[in-house]
Amino acid sequence: DAGITQSPRYKITETGRQVTLMCHQTWSHSYMFWYRQDLGHGLRLIYYSAAADITDKGEVPDGYVVSRSKTENFPLTLESATRSQTSVYFCASSEHDRWQLNSGNTIYFGEGSWLTVV
Amino acid sequence: EDQVTQSPEALRLQEGESSSLNCSYTVSGLRGLFWYRQDPGKGPEFLFTLYSAGEEKEKERLKATLTKKESFLHITAPKPEDSATYLCAVQVLSNFGNEKLTFGTGTRLTIIP
Incomplete structure (x- = not known):
């Protein structure tokens, strides 16, 4: 699995x-997310997607572009990298169960991509 | 604006010394509160979800509790392998099925043998 x-995993x-x-997931989860993690800020949401061809901005979307042509893939593109985008990037996914309260739409994370912009 | 605050930022304990980590939150409507564990160089690993005040969940030496304003992660008789950063996150109720999590900055826990 x-x-x-x-x-x-690492990029300069x-x-x-x-x-x-x-980012690739094998669970067929409908929701996918991109977070960045920086010291002092914790994990901040960049973009998320509810399904193929449906994406929306998170807390810190500027300078990033996403697409989701297939359910299992959710690439994140930095169009013109800046030093402030040096960070650890985490992709995540969850099942969609909008009408089930107390059902646990747990979000599962990947291992991270370490990006350094010089 | 949804806010999640964790304290302390860092905690050093002797092996076997029990303690608690705190997560206080201010949200418009709580759907769930999540606890994750993160080891250095790894992604967050899911531990618990809590949904309503008074709820408790346990896993090995960890127990998570929830009130209307905060959550506690109690660690009983910790071992060195419990050393990690513990993250708290909230998921809010939304008419649009928004599943995103808002995270606190974490508590870095170190257990000294």
């Missing part, structure tokens, strides 16, 4: 370059 896999890029972080 592979769960969620992220690639690359230059300012201004375009970078794409890949």
